[in-house]
Amino acid sequence: MRTRDPKSWMWAEALAMLQDAERLQRQFFQVGPAQGARWEPPVDLFENGDELWILVALPGVPEGHLEVAIENANLLIQGDRPLPRACAGATIHRLEIPYGRFERRIGLPRGRYRILQRLMDHGCLVIGLRRIGE
Template sequence: MDPFSKKLFQELEQMQQQTGRMLRSMSISRMMPMESGCWQPPVDIYEAENELYVYVDLAGVDPSQLQVTVDEQHLQISGKRQLPAQQSIACIHQLEIELGEFQRVVVLPSMVNVEAVDSTYTNGILVVTLPKRVKKGKVNIRITPGE
């Protein structure tokens, strides 16, 4: 392949990667500003037969600054991210990393068993495992005549 074609393919591949990042970051929930002024970390949700897996990108967040709350239909993640202070900064050229308070509320696609929820935080990724609530079988409901 000639150098021009090779460079063209590299540029196209780079554009494809940037477009994918842009589309992923444009989810409606992340574009809507929160009333509290908090930023919202990106979230991926996967569903297996018996559980849900929620992955939250929280690079640089101290685990002691995380709070995770769940009910049968919602998962709420909140906390604070701070970068270490640098004494010798004279000029800022680019700011993209969200800092300060954050909060993300995720509507879960199915009911979960809140007593069996588990989470791990490794390499800046919070993984919350939510077992699905076991559906009850059919229940006959007795009807009593009213007066």
């Protein structure tokens, strides 16, 4: 009778536990509506004289699902990335793209600002701000 190598046995047990955990996650946790923000999109911020340009990576987010506002010294971006209809009720095998409500609060450099421009370009929200005073 041959004994099993302890390293092989440990790896086999670890893999079995991971598979069980993934199965349980798929079984009990499904993408659904959320009360608060579930994720934050990445941003880039550029300053050029009296203008600030903010790029927010939001592929798959319809422009009608976005809210942009200046609150105190922050730019607030809120919205929702819906799960595509074709995926509703489907079994999830991998979910790396965040869906649901999001919120990003970006601290602005000193000054008061107004929104110059807001547009979607290749999956990025581009926001232009102009400084209107200190």
